[in-house]
Amino acid sequence: EIEMVTCSAPVNIAVIKYWGKSCEKKNIPLNSSISLTLNQDHLKATTTVATSKGFESDKVWLNGVKQDVVNNARLQACLNEIRSWARKQAARRKADAKELLKISQKIHIASQNNFPTAAGLASSAAGYAALVFALGQLFSIEGDLTRIARRGSGSACRSMDGGFVEWIAGTDEDDSIAKQFVPEMHWPELRVFIIVVSKKKKDIGSTGGMKNSVETSSLLQYRVSDVVPHRLTAVKTAILEHDFSAFAEICMKESNQLHAVCQDTYPPLLYMNDTSKEIVKLVHKYNDFYGSTRLAYTFDAGPNAFLFTLDPFANEVATILNETFGFNSGDKFFRGLSVKANEPLPYECGTLEKSVEYVICTNPGKGPKVVMDE
Ligand code: ADP
Numbered sequence: 001e002i003e004m005v006t007c008s009a010p011v012n013i014a015v016i017k018y019w020g021k022s023c024e025k026k027n028i029p030l031n032s033s034i035s036l037t038l039n040q041d042h043l044k045a046t047t048t049v050a051t052s053k054g055f056e057s058d059k060v061w062l063n064g065v066k067q068d069v070v071n072n073a074r075l076q077a078c079l080n081e082i083r084s085w086a087r088k089q090a091a092r093r094k095a096d097a098k099e100l101l102k103i104s105q106k107i108h109i110a111s112q113n114n115f116p117t118a119a120g121l122a123s124s125a126a127g128y129a130a131l132v133f134a135l136g137q138l139f140s141i142e143g144d145l146t147r148i149a150r151r152g153s154g155s156a157c158r159s160m161d162g163g164f165v166e167w168i169a170g171t172d173e174d175d176s177i178a179k180q181f182v183p184e185m186h187w188p189e190l191r192v193f194i195i196v197v198s199k200k201k202k203d204i205g206s207t208g209g210m211k212n213s214v215e216t217s218s219l220l221q222y223r224v225s226d227v228v229p230h231r232l233t234a235v236k237t238a239i240l241e242h243d244f245s246a247f248a249e250i251c252m253k254e255s256n257q258l259h260a261v262c263q264d265t266y267p268p269l270l271y272m273n274d275t276s277k278e279i280v281k282l283v284h285k286y287n288d289f290y291g292s293t294r295l296a297y298t299f300d301a302g303p304n305a306f307l308f309t310l311d312p313f314a315n316e317v318a319t320i321l322n323e324t325f326g327f328n329s330g331d332k333f334f335r336g337l338s339v340k341a342n343e344p345l346p347y348e349c350g351t352l353e354k355s356v357e358y359v360i361c362t363n364p365g366k367g368p369k370v371v372m373d374e
């Protein structure tokens with residue numbers, strides 16, 4: 001007899017960035033961070049977890065490919081934590097022998113991302129959120145699972161809920177948790193354009209990159225003590241007041257500082273490429289033309305751009321992106337929410353030599369969910 005459950009989880013994009021750990025083993029960050037959870041209709045990880053008396057070992061398939069489980073410390077940490085919580089909770093409610101047997105059985109996990117894996121689109125965040133949420137369902141676990149998702153990947157704890165989510169740094173295992181700040185309905189006009197500059201796997205992952213930054217960047221220490229605390233407060237006010245231009249400015253400055261810290265790391269971490277830099281210029285040119293902030297960029301540990309705008313500007317932004325990067329792309333250049341990329345533009349935006357892969361248009365979304373059988 002096999003028991004199984006399938007769940008899906010979203011990706012999130014950080015506005016206040018997480019970069020640097022105070023404890024590597026437990027994945028405790030140096031500073032709190034805030035992100036927006038994106039709509040699962042466009043980007044999601046879907047994970048099935050199953051357990052049976054007949055399973056001989058824990059097994060994982062990612063996008064159909066069998067993974068090494070034994071040497072994956074993050075995965076082991078998640079599985080161990082889940083089993084230990086399940087055992088404690090079963091004991092507390094005086095569970096029967098059948099339930100205890102279930103917890104001792106091996107688990108098979110199969111996960112699929114509906115977008116490129118390990119390309120800087122936060123597949124690890126969606127993946128570990130889906131895994132931990134699904135295991136929580138399988139064992140009917142109660143309590144805050146963000147602490148367990150955090151062990152898989154720090155940013156994954158912020159994919160455990162919808163809307164804007166804050167990961168409170170905390171000081172130890174139990175108080176480093178993520179909490180929803182406002183739900184996705186709070187700011188429904190927000191739009192996010194993800195410009196997939198490259199689908200390639202990045203050379204230096206976030207984990208290794210931030211470790212080097214902690215060891216070598218003096219700018220990172222200043223950022224953690226003197227910059228992030230103010231920005232956290234300011235961005236929360238901007239979000240609560242729907243103040244897009246204040247939100248956008250913090251968002252861009254945060255991205256710029258993350259990449260300044262990366263540049264300050266020795267040897268430097270160069271995640272943004274020439275196309276990324278052209279996107280930065282394009283955004284400022286657009287905002288300067290209107291003399292107000294309609295568009296903001298943010299970049300994680302990779303060249304892909306995440307642009308924030310508001311619904312009334314989405315078609316104009318799409319037109320600019322199409323004119324600048326879409327010249328020799330196929331008809332599936334825009335994915336996700338439908339946009340009209342043929343607005344008359346008030347200024348000449350020019351065409352760039354460099355093309356990009358494609359653009360996903362999405363919006364704020366909900367947290368993980370159980371996927372019902374079709
Ligand atoms: P990304 O920027 O896409 O998060 P990373 O290199 O940081 O890229 O993380 C990719 C890793 O995350 C994968 O090699 C895998 O270990 C893990 N991962 C990605 N998707 C999933 C998933 N759906 N389920 C479990 N783990 C996943």
Ligand code: DP6
Pocket residue numbers: 013014016017018019027033124152153154155156206207208299300301
């Ligand atoms: C630049 O969460 O991928 O995207 O905890 O080592 O798995 P680990 O790192 P990860 O780092 C994300 C870094 C970032 C900024 C952010 O998402 O806050």
